[in-house]
Amino acid sequence: MSATRPNHREDSPLAALLPRAPRCLRLAELPTPVERAPWLDGASAEVWVKRDDASSSVYGGGKVRKLEYVLAHPPHDGDAPVVSIGGIGSHHLLAVALFLRPLGRSLHAWTFDQVVTPHVRTNLAVLMSCGVRLWDVRSRLGIPWAAARYYLWERPARTGVWMTPGASSELGALGFVSAGLELARQIEEGALPRPQRLYVTGGSAGTAAGLLVGLALAGVSTHVRVVSAVEPVFFNRFALRGLARKTLATLRRDAGYAGEAKLDALLAGAGVTWSIDHGQVGAGYAVPTEAGRAEVERSAGRGLRLETTYTGKCAAAMRAELARGEVSGPVLLWNTHAGNDLTPLIEPGWEDRLPRRVRGLLERESAR
Ligand SMILES: Cc1ncc(COP(=O)(O)O)c(C=O)c1O
Structure with a gap:
């Protein structure tokens, strides 16, 4: 996919109030x-x-408001992948993936399990359809394990720049x-x-x-x-x-x-x-x-x-x-919740890209 660069926003209310408004992308x-x-x-x-x-x-x-600033500044303004944390249906991960995609950039996600509501399932399907790679653990307490796998054992070809949870x-x-x-x-x-x-x-x-x-x-x-x-x-x-x-x-x-x-x-x-x-x-x-x-x-x-x-x-x-x-x-x-219908973005076969354990979780939940 060819990458596009977003414009900068000059008309934010912050720019009207402060002498040197921080750089801000026009995403929202x-x-x-x-x-x-x-x-x-x-x-x-x-x-x-x-x-x-x-x-x-x-x-x-709300996420796009934060990303307008976060993606406009180092270390997130380059072309490196981003690495961040969230549940398997995280709105934060979804927002980052969807705004990185037109820039030709990728998201590496350390995920933990969530109750698989239909909403969570859709979000996960979109994440996988956007090509997000998951380093999954069962619970939030296991996140250090995901980090160890990411940095020590399963290092991606290009390591992502860290983004604070929820941006x-x-x-x-x-x-x-x-x-x-x-x-x-x-x-x-x-x-x-x-x-x-x-x-x-x-x-x-x-x-x-x-x-x-x-x-x-x-x-x-x-x-x-x-x-x-x-x-x-x-x-x-x-x-x-x-x-x-x-x-x-x-x-x-x-x-x-x-x-x-x-x-x-x-x-x-x-x-x-x-x-x-x-x-x-x-x-x-x-x-x-x-x-x-x-x-x-x-x-x-x-x-x-x-x-x-x-x-x-x-x-x-x-x-x-x-x-x-x-x-x-x-x-x-x-x-603060997005109203967009994301189902048109879901690609057939997205489940095949899930880590085995998460696929098992989804299968068990759908069998209930
Ligand atoms: C829909 C929605 N509202 C609110 C929040 C919470 O915002 P914050 O993480 O900035 O406290 C989130 C965080 O993921 C969210 O997804």
């Missing part, structure tokens, strides 16, 4: 719309949805700093009222960390409720605060941001508060819950595609809190 179609979602309303809370599902005709959702480095988080500024602009323009509470899901922290910084820089006073899709050991207030601090430091060092306030003071000054809810994780990361499934079904008929690992659980948390009357006033649900 921004701004994404905001819409009312009356079927999600509580008794005294109107719900709006930030439609990041519409952020790209290649693969939308949640400080550079990746810049995509969501920009998203926070984008939302501020939409509020100013009257596209939606300032939300009293903003619901967003969290896994590797980049989305929420960037949003906190972006909303604070723009002075959007709100409460960010981060609904975790993973257990507290993997995502917690230390991880989120740590990445938000590093993101702010990057803006100072590389983008000429002159504000001197530390993260907590910046947030307090802007009236941005935040909390993490681990109450929807259920039996574990990527294990569907009843409440999450119900949200996926409820929204599907209304043209909003959620999924059971992240956004269904986030909507379930919002529904529970609105039902308890915890919020009155406008609320925003940030839909």
Whole structure:
């Protein structure tokens, strides 16, 4: 396949705010719309949805916002393969594979097993159809074993450059700093009222960390409720605060941001508060819950595609809190999931490219 080079984005809200906006590729179609979602309303809370599902005709959702920055900078801006981690149905791996493909670049993936829902199966089929190579292990705890195989025993001809899980480095988080500024602009323009509470899901922290910084820089006073899709050991207030601090430091060092306030003071000054809810994780990361499934079904008929690992659980948390009357006033649900139908990309025979153990897992699951 002949490689194409993407353009750079000059019109990001970060570029309007900072003297030296970090380089950024034009991969996403921004701004994404905001819409009312009356079927999600509580008794005294109107719900709006930030439609990041519409952020790209290649693969939308939140990942493309991060990749615009990550793929624009070393070590990911060259032509080397990328190596990263995720579940066998990981949205992160899928996004990286789909955005590397037109550049003629490849993805090496260290994967761990997930419950094989139809959604996970489709994602895995697309990964294999894109030519992604897997170094698979059973669980997240086995990832060091995948790393050992990758670097020591089964070295690929060209070793990949490491990409942080979820592309949640400080550079990746810049995509969501920009998203926070984008939302501020939409509020100013009257596209939606300032939300009293903003619901967003969290896994590797980049989305929420960037949003906190972006909303604070723009002075959007709100409460960010981060609904975790993973257990507290993997995502917690230390991880989120740590990445938000590093993101702010990057803006100072590389983008000429002159504000001197530390993260907590910046947030307090802007009236941005935040909390993490681990109450929807259920039996574990990527294990569907009843409440999450119900949200996926409820929204599907209304043209909003959620999924059971992240956004269904986030909507379930919002529904529970609105039902308890915890919020009155406008609320925003940030839909970070891609809405694209990827089935046309699936090539016949994709299963044959799976590592034997993963193929066995799929066969056992389909026999159930
Ligand atoms: C659909 C979706 N929403 C949200 C997230 C979480 O974002 P982050 O990893 O930046 O916390 C992910 C992560 O993979 C995701 O796939």
